[in-house]
Structures are given as C-alpha cells and as structure tokens.
Amino acid sequence: MLKIELVTADGIGQQELFELYHAVGWHAFDHAPDKLMEAMQNSTGIAQARFNDRLVGLARVVSDRVSICFLQSLATHPDFQRQGIGKALVEKVFEPFPLMVRALITGTSPAQRAFYESLDxxxxxxTLPEPSTVFLRHY
Structure with a gap:
C-alpha cells in the first residue's frame, strides 16, 4: 500500500535514502553521507512516499516560512514513476507553506519541464507582467 506523508528527517534511514538517490542517478553526497543527513535535518519540510514500508519517493523544501519556499529535492524511484507520486509529494511538502513564491531549480529535459509546468x-x-530570471553561483 502506498502512503505519502510529512515526516521529520529522523524517520528516514541513511541507507534507504542513498538507495533512492542512487536509483534516480544522484551521487553528489556519495563522498559525504553525513552531509546528506545533515541537509535532511536542516530541511524545513520533508514528504516521503512509502510502498509497503519501502522508501520510493521523497520531496524536501527549505523556507524562511514567510515569503519563499524552495523545493530542494524531489525523487521518485524509477519503478514508481508516472503514477502521480511526484505530484503528490510536491503538493504534500508545500502544504504547510502557503507562501507567495515557490521555487525550484531543475534540469532542462522536456519531461522535467512538462512535469513542473503541470504543477503550475x-x-x-x-513571467508576466514583468519577466524575471534566476541567477546561480556555484562554489
């Protein structure tokens, strides 16, 4: 049975999180697993999807709780994609944050663009009436 809920970082094991991240091709924290868990602890909100107690999806946000909420991570295991889980995770993780701006940075594939556009x-x-842009500075 699929269950999607808000959780704290303490409810997610490091090994199961790495398994999910690796399944979607994310390896940025392989060299520093403790940093991934620290990032989870410092997240403002986390939503998880579990199928029979297996972690199959996760969304996490960081926010100032007043004006902006940033979707930091969204991962759905490939075996469970295209079933509405990603959309449900995004909706669930933003639930406590009815803020003015919701933001994210993602890749440029047509599938990613279509997915996020489907979520408005x-x-x-x-952007209308005044165009905007995003600036990034990588270290």
Missing part, C-alpha cells in the same frame, strides 16, 4: 511552476523568462 513557470519558467521565469515567461
């Missing part, structure tokens, strides 16, 4: 996210270059 917009490309800042298409």
């Amino acid at each position: 996210f917009i490309d800042p270059e298409r």
Whole structure:
C-alpha cells in the first residue's frame, strides 16, 4: 500500500535514502553521507512516499516560512514513476507553506519541464507582467 506523508528527517534511514538517490542517478553526497543527513535535518519540510514500508519517493523544501519556499529535492524511484507520486509529494511538502513564491531549480529535459509546468511552476523568462530570471553561483 502506498502512503505519502510529512515526516521529520529522523524517520528516514541513511541507507534507504542513498538507495533512492542512487536509483534516480544522484551521487553528489556519495563522498559525504553525513552531509546528506545533515541537509535532511536542516530541511524545513520533508514528504516521503512509502510502498509497503519501502522508501520510493521523497520531496524536501527549505523556507524562511514567510515569503519563499524552495523545493530542494524531489525523487521518485524509477519503478514508481508516472503514477502521480511526484505530484503528490510536491503538493504534500508545500502544504504547510502557503507562501507567495515557490521555487525550484531543475534540469532542462522536456519531461522535467512538462512535469513542473503541470504543477503550475513557470519558467521565469515567461513571467508576466514583468519577466524575471534566476541567477546561480556555484562554489
């Protein structure tokens, strides 16, 4: 049975989180697993999807709790994609944050664009009445 709920970082094991991240091709924390768990602890909100107690999806946000909420991570195991889990995770993780701006940074594949546009996210270059942009600085 599939269950989607808000949780704290303490409810997610490091090994199961790495298994999910690896399943979607994420390896940025392989060299520093403790940093991944620290990032989870410092998240403002976390939603998880479990199928028969197996972690199959996760969304996490960081926020100032007043004006902006940033979707930091969204991962759905490939075996469970295209079943509405990603959408449900995004909706669940944003539930406690009825804020003015919800933001994310993602790849540029047509599938990613279509998915986030289906959730009413917009490309800042298409914002009306005043166009916007996103600036990043990587260290």
